[in-house]
Amino acid sequence: MNYGIKAQQLFENIQVAPDIEGIYRRMGFNKKLTQLTAKDAEKINNKIEQGLSYCHNKGVFGRFEINEKDFDFVKINNDLIFKSKGIAKLLAASDEIVLMAATSGAEVAKKIFDEVQNGDITFGVILDAVASQNTDAILDWMMGFLNKVLTREGKRLTKHRYSPGYGDLNLEYQKVIYQLLNLERLDLKLTEKYMLVPEKSVIALAGIERI
């Protein structure tokens, strides 16, 4: 019983608490080596907090049956073939695939741009790291949510997820995933070169396995 949760879900508002250490790591902070005064740390933390207030977190996921797979491809939805050994390996034990998209929204992307244009690149860089970590946290939240649903079905998600543009999975796949998940609903656009707009939006996929 899947409790009537539809195979595609869109979340208009998602609460996440991105890992602050992760934000620092993205900016090159090294716990053992980097020296930061308490005053500077407070300033940066304030900016991180401010940055998070510009994030409007949305996400969507869709579950699709895997029709066919081999060591170098996975076929879903009867006509979409992911040609990627990485994906084939990730989904080796999966019967279904989950396609996901997450965004921190247009406002934070605009804020990053504005701050850099206005000359406060420091704040721009902090915002950039905040929004990146935040978008990852949205994907983590969706995977956590899905895992709760899947537990009830005796299933679980693969531990890792994959994104087009990484490993041997071409970025071009963003287009079909964009269409399958109808990402216009998240106010996302895709450029000719398959980039999501606004920035700090991510597409990812993971597998569903039996426990």
Next chain:
Amino acid sequence: MNLLQFKNYLENKLLILDGATGTELQKKGLPLGIAPEAWVLDNPEALIDLQQEYIKSGSDAVYSFTFGANRLKLSQYGLQNSVTDINRKLVEISRKAVGREQFVAGNISSLGVFIRPFGELDFEEAVTIYKEQVQGLVAGGIDFFVIETISDIQEARAALLAVKESCQLPVCVSMTFDADGRTLTGTDPVTALITLQALGADAIGCNCSVGPQAMVEFIRQMRPYSKVPLLAKPNAGLPKLIDNRTVFDMNPSEFAEWGQVLVEAGASLIGGCCGTTPDFIAQLSLEVKNKKPAPVKPNNYSALTSARKTVFVGGSNPVTIIGERINPTGKKQLQASLREGSMAEVRRLATEQITKGATVLDVNVGMPGINEAEVMVKAVEVLAVIADTPLSIDSSTVDVIEQALRIYPGRAIINSISAEKTKLEQLLPIAAKYGAMFILLPLNEAGIPKTAVERYELIKLVYNEALKFGFKKDDIVVDGLVMTVSSDQTAAVECLNVIEWCKQEFGVGTVIGLSNVSFGLPERSCLNSAFLAMAIGKGLTMAIANPSLDTIMQTKMAADVLVNKDSNCQRYITYFTAAPKEGLSVIEKEEVSIEKQIYNSVVSGNKEGIIPLLQKAISENYQVNKIVDEQLIPAINKVGELYENKSYFLPQLIQSAETMKIAFEYLEPYLRNESNSDQKAKTRVVIATVKGDIHDIGKNIVVLMLKNYGFEVLDLGKDVDAPSIVQAAKDFNAKIIGLSALMTTTMTEMKEVINLARKEGMTCKFMVGGAVVTQEYADEIGADGYSEDANSAVKLAQRLSE
């Protein structure tokens, strides 16, 4: 069955519910992949047989087979136009099965999509969809409603409102909590209970997801706060997927053993969910046949809820701080943000106040030039998701309050309801309908009574009116009405008298808008803190205040201890030992020369302090080129070193670079004027993010760094095509072209630029970088160099310009 009959029944007798239906019907031939409701309409005997088996097993009520009979679910089978008919007919089949002696519960469940603010489905649309189903169930002749297997509190609210706005029949709401004790959207049992009973549910409980052992715990948690009977319908243990079929690990007797435990924990309506069969119900009903329902006797308490948390107020609980900052009055930034339709400032103020100790957030968006109702709904939707703290809905407009309460997935408090006749008439029914608490404002059309005694009369008047709508004293908090002591020195004392009277004589909680007391006086925080301490001493329950003011929170923490509302001083100790610890320090203030201070300013990234230091140095006749050569450049080199050995991280590097840039810009005119300054020609660099790529923050950092190291940089921006870059490089007479790309699909454009430049006979050097670019790729496309970050980009540019 009317509500009274329902209550009477459950006061005297347990109500045994049925077990699983869908899986049992599959055993009787229901195939997968078709509309189950339509199959039952074609094969009514299967359902009649099953439900009669349940009745024979001891069930007092069966659920109508309408779990998925809502418009959204039926539309998957093209049956969306027959919702009412299908529901009516399915109820009629159940009635035929159980007769008039037993009950048919009208089953409503999930729509399959999440509702705003969490999901995409509009709240009103959800209510409308549910109402359609309610209509069919009522027409079929159900005895009461069961809203079941709900994983989202907002969906439960939509279904419950649909029932309450359609008929008078009793309604049970049964949530689904996972093993971690929360619904999918994060609501715990107590929070669900308080929210739903305030909204008018007549019985509340849980079904599915877990077995009886875990469910006992949920029922135990709810019991002390439950003003209505509790329901439990657990699964037959835990699920396992065997041969593609879900099976459960309990047998009927193991399951039934938990029956008595569930009843003793407080469940009055019990049955089974997934994996249970008529055998399970037969053994369960035997097990509990001599048991009486536990009486509904909740503790006295006042509570507010968000979607994920309950905040108890008054009694022995610490004083609740209602954060007052989400209010545009006097806040230009919030005003501008709201006017632009942005919620960023609302989010920031919410987070800040929660971090500082607010446990309830007041939300007021009243200002000229906006649609208050629309903005309020938007703010409440955002806060409902990002803030675990319940909300205080603050508006002078009745409609704004109603719209906010309707969509808020928790139990809010209304700020406020006065004794003014129109306010009473309009707001009390709304507060009652949505189960909100309210702040009672003891003023009327004649204004604010000056003395406490006059205010008592208004408090009693409002309370008596509220009684008619079912309110109890626990649902009300009286505003002591703090007036300004600078204009009337008796004002504070009168307010304290109201607080004391409410606590000692009338038995109701109190709240004050703290900062009013000090208006017009210096050192307001002293007066505010003193007044807060005195009010807490008199028995104050809540204060509307700015939690970001440390003195307020410190006073509250201390006063909570002194009036014994902080067990073992735990909160006090936590609050005062959680202050941030000093981190490592690189640069400390010291008495050093002006040159050293300039150097230190760059190293520490003191953007604000650098110009005054330079001004001072120039006024003291320091040579500008010496400042540059002996302080600024060594300082930025030091920063590069610190970054390379990871003593610094990116914000520190950039902060220093920005300080350097400010210094250079300030000194440039002086450098031009100094006759002996070294005006050697700067190396010119054209830089761009290539065509199709929209990411440019990395490139911008490189630009900043290059400028600091004396390069003359023309930044073409992002998404720039090859001909434009090549032409700009020619026009600018660039010695170096820097190219940036973040994605695999765009880095190929770098090659286009290099090829075009070479084709046109240009001899300039190329440096490349970006997330996916590597040294190998740089070599492959014929670039002269690759750098992985801004610091190494400077070194590369220096090498290429030699």
